[in-house]
Structure formats: structure tokens, C-alpha cells
Amino acid sequence: MECQIQQPSLPSPAAARAPSRRPPQQLGHVVATRPPSPPDGLSPEGPDLAGATTPTVKARRCPHRSSLRERESLATAVPAAARLAGQLLELKGNIRVFYRVRPLLPNESGAVAYPKSGENLGRGIELTHNGQMYFFTFDKVFEQSTSQEDVFIEISHLVQSALDGYKVCIFAYGQTGSGKTYTMMGNPELHDQKGLIPRSLEQIFQTSQALISQGWKYKMQASMLEIYNEAICDLLATNHTTIQDGGASKYSIKHDANGNTHVSDLIIVDVLSINEVSSLLKRAAQSRSVGRTQMNEESSRSHCVFTLRIFGVNEGTDQQVQGVLNLIDLAGSERLNKSGATGDRLKETQAINKSLSCLSDVIFSIAKKEEHVPFRNSKLTYLLQPCLGGDSKTLMFVNLSPEVSSTGESICSLRFAARVNSCEIGIPRRQTQVRSLAQG
Numbered sequence: 001m002e003c004q005i006q007q008p009s010l011p012s013p014a015a016a017r018a019p020s021r022r023p024p025q026q027l028g029h030v031v032a033t034r035p036p037s038p039p040d041g042l043s044p045e046g047p048d049l050a051g052a053t054t055p056t057v058k059a060r061r062c063p064h065r066s067s068l069r070e071r072e073s074l075a076t077a078v079p080a081a082a083r084l085a086g087q088l089l090e091l092k093g094n095i096r097v098f099y100r101v102r103p104l105l106p107n108e109s110g111a112v113a114y115p116k117s118g119e120n121l122g123r124g125i126e127l128t129h130n131g132q133m134y135f136f137t138f139d140k141v142f143e144q145s146t147s148q149e150d151v152f153i154e155i156s157h158l159v160q161s162a163l164d165g166y167k168v169c170i171f172a173y174g175q176t177g178s179g180k181t182y183t184m185m186g187n188p189e190l191h192d193q194k195g196l197i198p199r200s201l202e203q204i205f206q207t208s209q210a211l212i213s214q215g216w217k218y219k220m221q222a223s224m225l226e227i228y229n230e231a232i233c234d235l236l237a238t239n240h241t242t243i244q245d246g247g248a249s250k251y252s253i254k255h256d257a258n259g260n261t262h263v264s265d266l267i268i269v270d271v272l273s274i275n276e277v278s279s280l281l282k283r284a285a286q287s288r289s290v291g292r293t294q295m296n297e298e299s300s301r302s303h304c305v306f307t308l309r310i311f312g313v314n315e316g317t318d319q320q321v322q323g324v325l326n327l328i329d330l331a332g333s334e335r336l337n338k339s340g341a342t343g344d345r346l347k348e349t350q351a352i353n354k355s356l357s358c359l360s361d362v363i364f365s366i367a368k369k370e371e372h373v374p375f376r377n378s379k380l381t382y383l384l385q386p387c388l389g390g391d392s393k394t395l396m397f398v399n400l401s402p403e404v405s406s407t408g409e410s411i412c413s414l415r416f417a418a419r420v421n422s423c424e425i426g427i428p429r430r431q432t433q434v435r436s437l438a439q440g
């Protein structure tokens, strides 16, 4: 069940520290239902970054060699190791899991350690709880000192693949105050503190500009919503209405046959530059439901979903791609007795915990390969259905607080993450086609 966990009731600290004997390739399930498509940049029919070459030349030369070379020059921002990790990620059909531990705050004492060598270096974490040692391994661990930039480098290849026509979904999960918002958004104004969302968007715009010389033209559309107390709220709307406000016909979620999600009445903005997206992010951040709790001065009380739809066409080859980038900052899980929530905070906390528990039910159901997966039990799970049960490239960040009193919650988060990591959601599928003459 907890495939990446060495049992909690370990006999001795020495045994607890013994490295896992599981060979690295078993850490994720390789889905072998059909041969995996070659990693980005290796696809002969590639509308990807590499495939964006002059069509006549491309048709005559070895696509593999040219693709790789061109990608090398285009994606200079993505170091080779991270690209390789991304390609591996793509070959597996699982939801990948990275975890990040936030630094200790003043007056906190830590209960987290990491393997210093061996096969679990960079992937393992040890927690001590009530005198027992717990050991987990996942795809990647970011220790307290890891910078925002280093975290982004590890996911930049995944982000890039949205331009190739993939659906990409990255979400942050974890206890309240563990660093989800810092990881996803951070402070977009300060270079060192910029989170994954602003960095991803910068990269997408830079790369799309670089591809103009190879015949590619991209159109981008952004939307941003939050799910607060089980109601959807449009963060780009100037005048907020939710279903609870009486806008009953508003914001219903639908998925089309290609697994694309549509939320009725949601404002979708054409964005032409990174500056335009930045001001949208600023607007949305001001609208987000934030409150003070005992656990976090500025706690996000909602799940926040940023979506960038990417439409690309190559004027030379008539190839079209349609990618989606979903970046999601979930509300934090919290124990009611620890958070001290009352009144509105209590209601919010209950709604957050209920939707996270629905997420957990969905994950359990997918992991057990059950016929019926209860996606419709909450707005969050229904919205995430294509990311959790479809053909998208999905990555979950588990954010952890290193603080002693948080270890119980951290262990729950890590157990949940192990389930998520074991979910096989299928090989990611690229949305691409050749433009017909009729389309112009």
C-alpha cells in the first residue's frame, strides 16, 4: 500500500536509516499499455520546440538528430539534467511527486533529516514522531535551503511541454503554513522570491518568442479562479459573484471529448506579453480569499487555479498544437484543534478539509483502479478530473513544515503523496493536428 514508505514501526533508528533496497526504476510505475512516445524533441512528427523547423529541410533529414540539436539551442534555460528528468517523467504514466520543506521560522525546532549519501540522496526524507522514525522516498526532495530558482529548474522542462501541445498540471498540496503559496506564487516582484507561476509564464513567453523565427505563432489565453467554500469565484472578474451569491447558472464545469475543461462564464483573457500576465496575477492575488489563522498569518482559504491555454500554429508546416498549463495552489489541510478556527474560519476549514478528503477519495479510487472514481463529489476533484484521470502530465508538490509539532500532519501528507505517486493516469497525449485549408 504505502509503497514508498519504510514502515513506521521501525525497530531501531539504525534500521530506519538503512537505505531502501528498492531499485530506482521501481519508484514509479511504468505504464506499458502502449509504447511510450519519444520524449520531447525526439518526435519525428514533432510540432514541439524541436519540430518547429523549416518543414522542407526537416522532411529530408534525420528528425531525431535535428530535433535534439534545435532543442538544445532553444531551451538553454533548461539544463540537461532537468531535461533528462523531465523526459523520464514523461515515459512513466504516473503522477509525479516532488516535496519541498520550508525553512524553520524563528522559535521553531526541526524534526526532519535527509540521507547524506546513497541512492536516496536528494529523494529521501526522515521524520521523527513520538520517538519513532519514518522514512519516505519520492521523485525529488527540495531541502529547506533550496532556492525558488532551483525548484523551477527542475520543472522547467515540464512547463515547456505545454508549448508542445501537452496538458500540464502542477499542484501544491500540504498542511497550512507549509509553503504552498510561496512555492507557487512567491513574491513575483522580487527575483529571488518569485514562485513557479511567474517563472513558468516568463519561460513560456520567452520560448514562444524564440520560436517565431521557426515559423511558430502562439496565442495565449489566461484565466484564474478560486474554489472557496465549494463555490467557484472568478479572480479576474472586477465584480465577484459566486454560486452562493445567487449566480446559480454561473461557473459550471464541463469537460469536452478531448479532455479540455470549460468553466461557463469564466473570464478568459488573451495575453500577448509577460507584462500583461503579471498584471493579471497581481489583480487575482488581491482578490484571493486570504485570512489569518493560528497557523499562518496570511492563509489562503481557497484552492486557486491558474490556467494558460496555448494555441500554436506553424505557418510553414501548417501544424497546430494546443497545450494547457494548469498551476494550482491548494488550500492547506489543517486540524481544527490546532488551527483554533471559529466562525467563518471554521466553516472555511471544514469546506477545505471536505474537498481535500474528496481529493483523497479520488486518489485512492484511481490507485485501486476502481471502475467508478468519485470525481463529481467536489468542485475541486471535478475540475481536476483531466489532470488526475486523463492524459495530462501531472506533478504534485508536497509542501512540508519541518517543525516538530507538524510531524504528525507531515506524515499524513507524505502517506497521501505515496498514494498519489502510485496512481497510473496513462501516457500523456499531445494535442496536435495539421491545419486544414478550410481553417486558413
Ligand SMILES: Nc1ncnc2c1ncn2[C@@H]1O[C@H](COP(=O)(O)OP(=O)(O)OP(=O)(O)O)[C@@H](O)[C@H]1O
Residues within 6 Å of the ligand: 101, 102, 103, 144, 174, 175, 176, 177, 178, 179, 180, 181, 182, 183, 296, 298, 299, 300, 301, 330, 331, 332, 333, 399
Ligand atoms: N521556501 C521558503 N523560503 C522562505 N520562506 C518560506 C518558504 N516557504 C514558506 N515560507 C514562508 O512561510 C510562511 C507560510 O508560507 P505559505 O503562506 O506559502 O504557506 P501555505 O502552505 O500556502 O499556507 P496556507 O495553506 O495557510 O495558505 C510564509 O511567511 C512564507 O513566506
